[in-house]
Amino acid sequence: MPLLARCFLVVLASSLLVCPGLACGPGRGFGKRRHPKKLTPLAYKQFIPNVAEKTLGASGRYEGKITRNSERFKELTPNYNPDIIFKDEENTGADRLMTQRCKDKLNALAISVMNQWPGVKLRVTEGWDEDGHHSEESLHYEGRAVDITTSDRDRSKYGMLARLAVEAGFDWVYYESKAHIHCSVKAENSVAAKSGGCFPGSATVHLEQGGTKLVKDLRPGDRVLAADDQGRLLYSDFLTFLDRDEGAKKVFYVIETREPRERLLLTAAHLLFVAPHNGSGAPGPGPSALFASRVRPGQRVYVAAERGGDRRLLPAAVHSVTLREEAAGAYAPLTAHGTILINRVLASCYAVIEEHSWAHRAFAPFRLAHALLAALAPSRTDGGGDGGGVPEPQPSAEGRAAGPAAGIHWYSQLLYHIGTWLLDSETLHPLGMAVKSS
Numbered sequence: 001m002p003l004l005a006r007c008f009l010v011v012l013a014s015s016l017l018v019c020p021g022l023a024c025g026p027g028r029g030f031g032k033r034r035h036p037k038k039l040t041p042l043a044y045k046q047f048i049p050n051v052a053e054k055t056l057g058a059s060g061r062y063e064g065k066i067t068r069n070s071e072r073f074k075e076l077t078p079n080y081n082p083d084i085i086f087k088d089e090e091n092t093g094a095d096r097l098m099t100q101r102c103k104d105k106l107n108a109l110a111i112s113v114m115n116q117w118p119g120v121k122l123r124v125t126e127g128w129d130e131d132g133h134h135s136e137e138s139l140h141y142e143g144r145a146v147d148i149t150t151s152d153r154d155r156s157k158y159g160m161l162a163r164l165a166v167e168a169g170f171d172w173v174y175y176e177s178k179a180h181i182h183c184s185v186k187a188e189n190s191v192a193a194k195s196g197g198c199f200p201g202s203a204t205v206h207l208e209q210g211g212t213k214l215v216k217d218l219r220p221g222d223r224v225l226a227a228d229d230q231g232r233l234l235y236s237d238f239l240t241f242l243d244r245d246e247g248a249k250k251v252f253y254v255i256e257t258r259e260p261r262e263r264l265l266l267t268a269a270h271l272l273f274v275a276p277h278n279g280s281g282a283p284g285p286g287p288s289a290l291f292a293s294r295v296r297p298g299q300r301v302y303v304a305a306e307r308g309g310d311r312r313l314l315p316a317a318v319h320s321v322t323l324r325e326e327a328a329g330a331y332a333p334l335t336a337h338g339t340i341l342i343n344r345v346l347a348s349c350y351a352v353i354e355e356h357s358w359a360h361r362a363f364a365p366f367r368l369a370h371a372l373l374a375a376l377a378p379s380r381t382d383g384g385g386d387g388g389g390v391p392e393p394q395p396s397a398e399g400r401a402a403g404p405a406a407g408i409h410w411y412s413q414l415l416y417h418i419g420t421w422l423l424d425s426e427t428l429h430p431l432g433m434a435v436k437s438s
Contacts, residue, residue, distance in 0.1 A: 039167065041159030047174040048166050054137070058172040059144060059184040062137035067130060071322075076128060076143045079103045083110040085123040085151050095127035098143040101185045106146060109168035109183075113150065116164060121151040125180055145184040147176075155179070198243055198267050198351075200252060201329025203342045206304075208235040215331045215342065216246070224333075225304065225341045231313050233304065236335040239370055242349070243408050248330040253292045257316035257345070260305050264345040265327055268293035271348035271356055273339075275300040275315035289348050289356035295321055302346040313346060336367060 042048065051057045066072045076097040079086075084106065086095045098106070110122040126147035129140040139145035148165070150157050155178060162181045165173045176182040201216035206225035213222070218238050226236035252265040255272070266272065271289040295301070300315035307314070333340055334349045338360040341347070350359035 039160065039163050042162035042166075042173070042175045043159065044175050044178070046162075047172065048162075049172065053139070053172045053174070053184060059139060060171075060186045062139065063142060063187055065141040066128070066143060072142075075099055077103055079106060081107050081110055083107075083114060083121055085121055086127070087123065087125045090131065092130075094130055095124055097128040098146065099185065099187070102144055102146065105165075105169045105183070105185055106148075109148075109165055109170075112164040112168055113161065116160065117150065117152075117157065120154075120157075123149045123151045123153075125149060139184045142187070144187065145182065147180040147182050149180050198245075198248075198250070198270065198330035198332045199342050199347075200250075200265050200327035201246070201331060202327060203265065203331070205333070206341060206344075215333055216329055218331075218333055224335060226335050226337045226339045227302075227313060227341070227346055228337060228339075231302070233311060233313060233341075234337070236337040236339070239334045239336060239367070242332040242334050243330060244332070245330045249328055250330050252327055253295075254320070254322045255292065255295060255301065255345075256319045256321075257301060257303060258319045260303050260314075260316055260344075261319075262303050262316065262344050264301075264343050264347070266292045266342070266347065267330070267351070269351040270332075271350055271354065271359075273302050273346050273348065273356075275302065289354065291351075291354055297321055304341055304344045304346070334363070338363065 047053075049057055053059055054061050064072070066076065077100055078093065078096045079098060080096065088095045106122070106124070113120060113122045124146050126134075126140060126145075128143040129138065132141075134140045148161065150161060158178075158181055159175060162173050162175045165181060165183045170183040171186045172184045174182040199215050201214060203215045204212040205215055205218065207213055208223040208225075213224075218224070218241075220238065220240070222238040223235040224238055225233060227233055250267060252267055255264045255266070256262070264272075268291060270292050272292050272295055273288050274290050274295060276288065295318060297318050297320055299318050301318060302313045303316040304311055305314045305316075332349070332351065338349050338356070339346060340349055348356045348359070350356060350363075353359050
């Protein structure tokens with residue numbers, strides 16, 4: 001490669017990789033060490049963040065009322081923290097029931113209240129509502145909202161109580177009434193609460209050289225079964241993990257098909273290709289890619305099956321969709337084609353935004369930079385020692401041994417932040433993301 005061309009590629013790759021990396025990278029930054037933040041009480045009728053409660057930047061969209069007889073009732077957990085007083089005026093224990101995220105934030109707030117006012121406890125006046133006492137689409141119906149006071153009911157404390165709730169991590173806090181503070185959280189399967197979209201470590205992929213491999217064991221240089229935008233099966237380069245957490249224990253959606261019978265586990269915000277109603281049609285970008293949380297029995301997903309000695313994608317009816325299985329590890333692999341077959345089921349590599357084609361285009365600079373860096377890396381040449389062979393990038397020994405770094409990929413974080421500025425809450429998954437992809 002001519003020296004001038006090589007220098008140009010280095011500069012281009014650096015501009016694509018280094019600048020965004022610095023913008024998103026962790027760290028304390030420049031300047032003096034920060035002093036402890038002074039807490040300022042909220043004013044009456046103030047809410048934080050300064051957006052509507054059921055928007056992406058706050059607690060997300062309403063997902064439907066939970067009743068004691070509904071499948072989602074198992075999402076609620078009782079809170080028996082002795083440092084919290086529950087009013088429980090219905091005498092049913094309903095105020096103690098809430099999502100795990102709400103419970104965690106409430107328990108953190110209880111500690112802050114006791115530290116702020118020794119001898120005073122946190123008091124919950126309203127939690128989960130099963131009787132319809134709140135407004136339509138209230139998050140109280142999902143166990144995602146609580147109304148709180150202090151145990152001494154000293155209203156002069158409520159502004160600071162609201163501030164403490166913000167600091168405790170509630171996703172939306174509102175000094176709603178002179179008599180209480182309203183707090184709510186994102187839904188339990190939120191990426192903001194947990195992560196964008198992943199598969200468990202036990203999920204399998206199909207390799208070009210034959211056989212299968214656990215998704216957690218993927219390494220640069222692997223080529224895995226995927227599909228192009230016309231629905232044709234092919235093998236695509238594994239590039240990196242958009243998220244990788246070996247120690248995570250997550251609750252996954254379990255999607256099972258009838259014929260052929262396959263079983264796929266993935267998180268709520270991950271995209272899955274669904275066949276159109278009128279015919280088998282090839283899978284592709286756009287409206288055929290749905291969040292896993294929106295896939296329903298009777299819809300059809302794409303499964304790799306043998307037909308007449310040829311392997312192809314066929315639509316398979318979804319038999320059941322459940323949110324109940326906990327599995328170890330969380331992995332979001334990215335391929336060059338943006339698709340991947342996991343347990344023989346076709347899925348997108350992306351999450352959070354319900355537009356596969358948009359997400360794939362957004363990763364074009366990353367794929368270009370990856371290709372450029374691979375071209376510049378030490379390579380093996382075929383055809384003897386005359387240098388006439390075609391360069392073939394090889395992963396380093398370190399890369400093969402260690403694999404991609406753990407955690408959320410910085411490029412995913414960058415794109416998510418940009419998406420929250422440019423896109424509405426109908427396009428992004430209602431549960432958001434702590435920052436990550438799928």
